[in-house]
Amino acid sequence: MSLRILVGCKRVIDYAVKIRVKPDKSGVITEGVKHSMNPFDEIAIEEAVRMKEKKIAKEIVAFSCGPTQCQETLRTALAMGADRGIHVEVSGPEYETLQPLHISKMLAKLAKDEQIDLIIVGKQAIDDDCNQTAQMTAALLDWPQATSASKIEAKDGSLQVVREIDGGLETIKVKLPSVVSADLRLNEPRYATLPNIMKAKKKPIKKLAPKDLGVDVSPRIQVVTVEEPPVRQAGAKVENVDAVVEKLKALGHA
Amino acid sequence: MSQHSRVMTLYKTLLHLGKEYPGGYPYFRNKLKNAFMKNSSLKDPKEIDSAIARGEFVIKELEALYMLRKYRALKKRYYED
Numbered sequence: 387m388s389l390r391i392l393v394g395c396k397r398v399i400d401y402a403v404k405i406r407v408k409p410d411k412s413g414v415i416t417e418g419v420k421h422s423m424n425p426f427d428e429i430a431i432e433e434a435v436r437m438k439e440k441k442i443a444k445e446i447v448a449f450s451c452g453p454t455q456c457q458e459t460l461r462t463a464l465a466m467g468a469d470r471g472i473h474v475e476v477s478g479p480e481y482e483t484l485q486p487l488h489i490s491k492m493l494a495k496l497a498k499d500e501q502i503d504l505i506i507v508g509k510q511a512i513d514d515d516c517n518q519t520a521q522m523t524a525a526l527l528d529w530p531q532a533t534s535a536s537k538i539e540a541k542d543g544s545l546q547v548v549r550e551i552d553g554g555l556e557t558i559k560v561k562l563p564s565v566v567s568a569d570l571r572l573n574e575p576r577y578a579t580l581p582n583i584m585k586a587k588k589k590p591i592k593k594l595a596p597k598d599l600g601v602d603v604s605p606r607i608q609v610v611t612v613e614e615p616p617v618r619q620a621g622a623k624v625e626n627v628d629a630v631v632e633k634l635k636a637l638g639h640a
Numbered sequence: 641m642s643q644h645s646r647v648m649t650l651y652k653t654l655l656h657l658g659k660e661y662p663g664g665y666p667y668f669r670n671k672l673k674n675a676f677m678k679n680s681s682l683k684d685p686k687e688i689d690s691a692i693a694r695g696e697f698v699i700k701e702l703e704a705l706y707m708l709r710k711y712r713a714l715k716k717r718y719y720e721d
Binding site for chain 2: 425
């Protein structure tokens with residue numbers, strides 16, 4: 387098998403950063419905040435690179451959509467082992483309202499243009515937690531999907547995927563071409579060290595605009611308000627069980 | 641690769657890794673500089689080789705630290721035990 391894999395990499399606020407909501411409640415502060423690749427997307431890239439090392443895949447294309455800084459995210463993907471990058475440039479207010487549906491349409495168009503056999507994305511982004519892109523992309527392409535994958539095995543033109551579901555683990559077989567979304571336990575991503583980043587500078591990144599892919603990026607969903615979670619109320623200590631019951635009654639919980 | 645350029649590459653790699661250090665980049669950069677300065681007077685190539693090997697061990701330790709930290713944070717956030 388020699389698959390061509392398309393991997394989606396989203397540039398998000400770094401997982402370790404403390405998030406601050408903007409005073410006007412329209413969103414989250416992103417100016418001057420450390421950004422990095424979505425951790426689930428790192429797992430997706432790592433899986434693609436491992437498939438290439440096992441000679442199951444022949445080429446890995448990394449994709450990112452957003453402002454110019456997305457090129458850094460693509461460079462990390464290239465440093466981890468992707469062969470080339472595609473950057474769809476969207477910035478400013480258009481970028482603020484970008485949603486999974488737009489990304490799915492871009493991925494679907496690229497899959498057809500670049501003759502992709504397998505699309506791997508992270509199962510969700512840690513900023514919007516949508517968990518929609520893989521599913522919508524598969525629907526647009528009419529391809530089978532295997533979401534929340536924790537193990538992938540390639541066998542003659544199909545994939546055997548172990549999925550993490552609420553009840554435990556589910557093993558399914560999907561024919562290629564298909565869309566897979568990576569879960570946390572799929573693998574441990576390698577770190578993109580400086581020597582690899584330097585080597586990756588030679589790899590090409592193609593720049594496109596949404597209209598080149600025929601995708602309309604106007605929003606279908608409007609964010610009404612963004613608020614911080616309520617501050618945790620202080621608890622109260624009591625002496626014994628009777629005191630607990632008294633307190634509960636006083637608060638109105640009979 | 642000459643020993644001098646190996647040392648330089650090691651320093652730059654560690655410096656780049658330090659950007660994600662939980663204790664903060666300035667703290668890491670200071671410690672890194674002091675550690676390299678302490679060994680700056682080494683002359684014997686074998687000693688320099690073992691110092692470089694120690695540096696490469698630190699790289700592996702840092703990568704493991706970052707990986708564990710990220711895995712634990714995501715597991716805590718997304719999975720109920």
